Amino acid sequence: MGTLQRFDKLDKLVFKSISSKLYRSIGLILIGLVLSFAMVIISLTAFGMAHGSQNAAQRMGADIIVTPKGHGDDMEGILLTTKKSFFYMDSSVIDGIREVEGVETASPQTFLMTLESSCCDQPVQIIGIDMDSDFVVTPWIDRKYIRSLEEGALIAGSKVNVTSGTFKMFGKEYPVAATLDESGSSMDATVFVSRNLIGEIMENAQNAGQGVIAEVNSKDVSAVCVKVADKDKVSRVVAGLSRLQNVDIVTAESVSSKLFSGLKDTYIVYAVVIVLMVIISIVLLFIIHYITLNDRKKEVEILRTIGISRKKIGAFLMREVLWTAFPGALIGTAFGFLSFVVMLQLIEAATKIPFTAPYIGEEVAVVAVSFLLTTVLGPLCALFSIKKLCPENVYL
Incomplete structure (x- = not known):
């Protein structure tokens, strides 16, 4: 004391x-x-x-991403920052990519950007993925949810406001099968859908009298994710892809290096x-x-x-x-x-x-x-x- x-x-x-x-x-x-x-x-x-x-480095998934000419930097912005963007090229480029020696898989993606209006629960980037060939998004999703995605459900980024298991776009409520972990990039404010659903989304937008920032048809793709069979020959594949007209090439190595x-x-x-x-x-x-x-x-x-x-x-x-x-x-x-x-x-x-x-x-x-x-x-x-x-x- x-x-x-x-x-x-x-x-x-x-x-x-x-x-x-x-x-x-x-x-x-x-x-x-x-x-x-x-x-x-x-x-x-x-x-x-x-x-x-x-x-971001882990989520990239692809060895190479092919984009329309002049939009390689925009693609890097989507991967590395919270920047959203949209750009398109004809889907015929996919066949040319698959013919390049060393390409194991080529999976197209289509980007949409909703207008900042009452069209949706929040303005988001919409990415349509090809369910048959995707190797970038689906590996991060539990297999039990992939069937739901094929049937019209959404996969939501970590910052997408999901209410009671649904997300509303253009007057229609879509079920959300799963929510991805935070990545720190624009993918956190993105909803992933099957590319087969893009046409329906565009139609719903027109019927609702609202829309997306750019009109898209079924033949448009924004980017093609490429998996190379032999990782030691990525530069050779890049050289082959560079011969394609009106495209930019983004490699995982260049993205990681900048990052x-x-x-x-x-x-x-x-x-x-x-x-x-x-x-x-x-x-x-x-x-x-x-x-x-x-x-x-x-x-x-x-x-x-x-x-x-x-x-x-x-x-x-x-x-x-x-x-x-x-x-x-x-x-x-x-x-x-x-x-x-x-x-x-x-x-x-x-x-x-x-x-x-x-x-x-x-x-x-x-x-x-x-x-x-x-x-x-x-x-x-x-x-x-x-x-x-x-x-x-x-x-x-």
Whole structure:
């Protein structure tokens, strides 16, 4: 009980000392707050981009994607960002692709974009897949749902609002067989249908007096996903496909290269920002503590004259520093995490790299490390000045 009372009295003295130098204390708290806030936001964003990039690379599925001339970049945008797009070429190109030596499978896809109106539960990208040849989407779907897709059901992206197992388009409610996991790309706001359903969707749009951004007929395809028989001969297949007229070639290798190159560059920027902020914080904290503690020599001498040991004075000063570091770290990490959660969609839109929310364990680890690092930074920066003011080898 006596020990608790001593700690209670010590804390009261510490808080009294902190409040007597209010502006200095607020400044120290703000340094910790800004540093911990930035560490949480930047670290969680980096984790989100890493997961999104991995998901996007895994979801691509095809070794090569053939698109209409001039739309290769649009295809990469669909794969790597939340950008939606539409473009078309005649389905006759499929036969030409299948005739190229080394092509194992060629699966067409047709893209639609709904108008931002009351036509649907939400504006979405619609991708029609060929159920007989698809190897990109169906591997991510449980086999029991593939039959439903063939019978007219939808597969929804993770951000498609599914109500009671259905999604409404152009006055008709379609059953949703399954919802895909988050990928961090435009696929999250996409509904996948059998290409056989595209004609019905267009007819429903016309009957409802609404529509899609571009009219499509049954002979139109947007992209052809290509699986190469021998992965070592992808470049040879690309050369063969390049002989086809009016097409662009997008390879999984080029997409992954752009993806992880962009991710690496972003990581470097984020790492530099955090390191600079830590260095600036250390310099500021060291200077502030050095100046303020040196100004307290007279106060220390008075405490010594009334019989308080240098060790206890050092502990008192360290406790004071800790109580200015702790609130800033606590508020900064809490505010940083809440801001990340609230602004998650804004962060997803701002990053030009696929983005998915970090795992709970990663979020806890980031918050804990940011809090602990910021909390101990203040006492560490003050340690030199406190030891100089209260040297342990002096017993007077």
